[in-house]
Amino acid sequence: MTTTRQTIATIALALVAASATQAQARAQAQAPADTGWDVTKPRGQTRTGDFTVSEGTWTSIDVAPDRQWLVFDLVGSIYKLPIAGGNAENLTASSGIAVNSHPRISPDGKQIAFISDRGGQANLWVMDGDGQTPRAVATDPSAVRRSPVWTADGQYLIVVSSPNLFGRSLMMYHRNGGRGIELVKGDPGRMPSRPVISADGRYLYYDVYTARPTGVWGQDDVLKGAVQIHRYDLRPGEVRRITAGEAGQQDRGTSGGAYAAEPSPDGRYLAFIRRVPGGTLEYKGQRFGPRSALWIRDLQSGGERLAMDPVEMDLAEESIPVNGTYPGYRWTADNRIVIHQGGKIRQLDVATGGVSTIPFTARVQRTMSEQIWVKNKLSDGAFDVRFIRWASASPDGKRLAFQALGRIYLMDLPGGTPRRLTPSDFQPLEFQPAWSPDGQSIAFTTVDDTNRGGLWRIAASGGAPERLTPEPGEYLNPAWTLDGREIIVARGSGATARASTLGRNPYFNLIRIPAHGGAETSIVQVAGSGAQLRPTMGNDGRVYYAVSKGFGADGSGVEVASIRLDGTDRRVVANVRHADDAAVSPDGQWIAFKQGSNVYLAPIPPGGSGHQTPLIAKAGGTFTSKPLTTTGGLFPRWRNATTLDYASADRFFAHNTGSGRTDTVTVKLTANRAIASGTVALTGARIVTLDKSRVIDRGTVVVRNGRISCIGECSTAGADRVVDVAGKTIIPGWIDTHAHHHPGPLSMMPRQTFESAISRASGVTTRSDPSTSSPAAFPTAEMIEAGVMIGPRVFSVSEALTNGDSPGTNDVTSLQVALNEIRRRQSWGAVMLKQYLQPTRRQRQWSVEAARQLGMRATAEGSADVTHKIGMVMDGHTGGEHVTVHAPLYADLTTFFGKSRYVYAHTPLVSGYGAWNEEYFWQESPIWLDAKQQHWIPWRQLIPHTRRFITRPVTDYSKDIMAQQIADIVAAGGYSSVGSHGQQPGLGSHWDVWMLAKAAGAMTALEVASLHGAIFLGMEDDVGSISVGKLGDLMVLDGNPLDDIRNTAGIRYVMKAGTLYDAMSLDEVWPTQRRYGDSYWVVPEMYRQDTKPVDTWDRPR
16 A cells, blocks of 8 residues: 555635725734833733742852842842841842842942843843832843943943844943943954942953954853953043953963953952863763863962862853853952852852852742643644745736645636646656746746756646756746747756755856747846846836845845846846845836735836935835735735735735735645555564653554554554564654754755755654744645655744844734734744744743734744743743753752743754864764765765864863753753754754763653654644554664663664655655655765875876
8 A cells, every 4th residue: 555645636715805904904014012011921821930949050149248148140030148148038029020130239238230121121220228119220122231230439330231142332321220321342253241340440340252253153262362351441441451362373372261350349359260171060970161260360460379169160152152251249348259159159268268158048939921832733634735835827817826835736716726737747846937928838947856957838728848948957936028939037056066055056147048948148147045036027128136135234135126138237226125025016116025024015216216226125215115914925926017916825915006905815725645554563673662651672563544553562464564673672753843954945945855854864753943944944844744755744933033124024013013923924834933032021922922822832042041041931932942051050940940841942062151062973983974974965064064173172062061951950840852953964863862861861862852842842642752643753773772872873764654764765665665766965976085196197097
């Protein structure tokens, strides 16, 4: 019996007059920001985390001038503690779900400055010493504030101000508020951080990141002088370098690095942090380093001495330094330093070197918004296509052409049935249909199994396609000339001919080809990716096209130009901000553009605008734009001078510029899902079910029609195929919840893609991409589901919801905008939202509330900033991604994350407090010589990184202590998941699991790889364990991973939904036997390891 793959098409049409809807859309899109939202209020069915701890993570401490009490931050609250220790009092308990941090006591001891996001942004606040009367000092929502310090007179506060991740300055505010003044401006790559002030108020000490950019995160070395201490003299306004010197190729003049300064009360000495190169720390059996220590410099003599070793692990080498190098500590008037170390509050006697502990207990009571925990059911039945592309109506408006499932479809309007246009035996995948002016023909492009393409035409009535380009190439976005005699098309420069991808072309050419084939004539060459090169023809006989330019704050935008067919007289028509697609109407009076995945319309002068180029934008442009959609609009193209066609999800739109009316058609194209039909039995294996940690030493797994029907002692009578896997181990297929794929093909995915292939060959049967190109990801997911492509089932969040406007997303200025963003993603097939470092708490809460209301799970860029993560948990995110860089995480945070049921998807190969952990595996073994990697990864993506790399001590890598974070969170009731981040396709997910097993054990590591990922996606009822009724997603291993976790890499078979594949070749074993296909990316010559004499060509051959 075979897997059913044929496509069934039906149609449901709804013709809608949308004038009123368009007016409403315009009002919503241009609505002012909602400023009445209370960020301190928990929403939904609230939860409470209530527990008591005696240790904290990264606690900033300050001591009152009279040394009778101190303050510190813990889990987003600020606590007050007697100097002798005891029970800590929560001073910010009344602030709801606000996050409060960085307390600093005023010189008179009467007030406490701190950072709080209770106003919607992490801003500067002041409260009385007993926690009463909190009031805002700085309220600007455009920048995050951190690390406040008081001036000596108690009148002013100096704070770090960060308008974005990579910008930073030191600002001074009066305690009563105001706009403030900038004291120290940060240059790119040299940002000031973590200020402290001398007791006399004259000198401001601060950290400066001075490392020469390497272009690679995680390779700064503080021992080479990557971070230094500078001093700002507040009287003359001069800056002095207190420490200086960076090691270079030949210059060995490093300062050794110095940061996190704290001056002595008399001003003579300066405490600071520096690492001990050969020293390590140990926590729960995990060693990591180099160890941080506290040093003291005599500012008079210049001498330095070690004062306290160890202290907490600093963050001077953090990939994106947002936390400061060390939490706040205080040198008191009685010559003691009170500092955070080992999760405790320590007190160093500077004179004797003695260290004592100030004990505390703190009750953590945090109310949290309802966590989004919806289920996502995986169906075995037919599915509706939810992402049609390049939809356009015929010139007479009677037929619609569109692309889906790798094919061109045609349907009659308004009541026809979609039908495939090309014959069933036509093999290349088809893209970008374009109607001829007379409506009799359709031009389209293709990509074949070798990732090469062509330009074709076919009669609109069907029949055999005619190839117009005899040589294979890279063709995209065809358009016809007005007389129908020629076709304009973009052609790549040949990246796919050298085993690369379409998006790697350094330039594209716009060419014209006779409509029945013939010689190509170049019109213009355009640098860039080519994604925006969608030419159109104007009534003036000129070609209009858009090229990528940076007109937005994020560098996004297009320049729209026109040119004659002979390549002369190029003119710039308009610049379009935050867009990646734009089209000028044939009469030159309108420009349609895509911004935020919506379609907008703006007027432009048809005769030009002199020497001024109009700036077009959804708001703030030269001319007023109006939105045609708010929940999705893609691929805008003009049918004629007054009719604009576009599409989104399963809907086709036609807008008339004269009447303002938009007609909508819903397309229903249904495809059978690629589920194996029949019964297969795998016998004689050890079965690690992950169902309540059950292990069957020898048993059988029976899969019937794609679902597991029996486990353990099972009859194989009636099975269509019995596979003897005696001596092997069966585990569930893995779920990679952070897999960045689809970066290169410009929405023209070939049938065989190496990223999908190696993921499947490496045991990943489900993956989720947390930030991607929607026109690539969702159609790819549908082709995999329909069996057109081979790979793990794919889910995507769409484009991550980022700050500001961009081609794919919109600035979240209200809950309504957030709801529109979620609705669009849902219509495309997304099962989860990812909000990516939205700059304000208000925006993050709008995003989560919209997801909660519409029933979509929510994840987020976890951020290295632990206060940001605490806020995410309390806002109700399902989980978040990337590690918390602090090492270790103590019981305050591991308990908080665990009790909140937060899914901590840690992506341990990237980020951390130092080197990226992928480097460890590169130096451990020659990855570039691995046979599976060579077979499935293009050499350009394999060899350069893995053949030559930095080697460093094993304990420099954060892998073990980060694994301990996960082990502790899981032990406290939380979850994690595998997230390979696309770093090392195939092996990356295994490295994740191997790292985790070191701290959590093999069983927990396997549970995280499968079951926890299923829980994160809300799919645990269908995948994640070997359980009766779940999908047959399995790996058959040669060895037992419970004995040696690295046995996970020895894979014999992979099964997805009952279909069994050879794990090396991806040839299908059952229910049919078929080869995978052409691995066009393999270039065997690049893996030669022979030696040839220099006189090779002088020798006889």
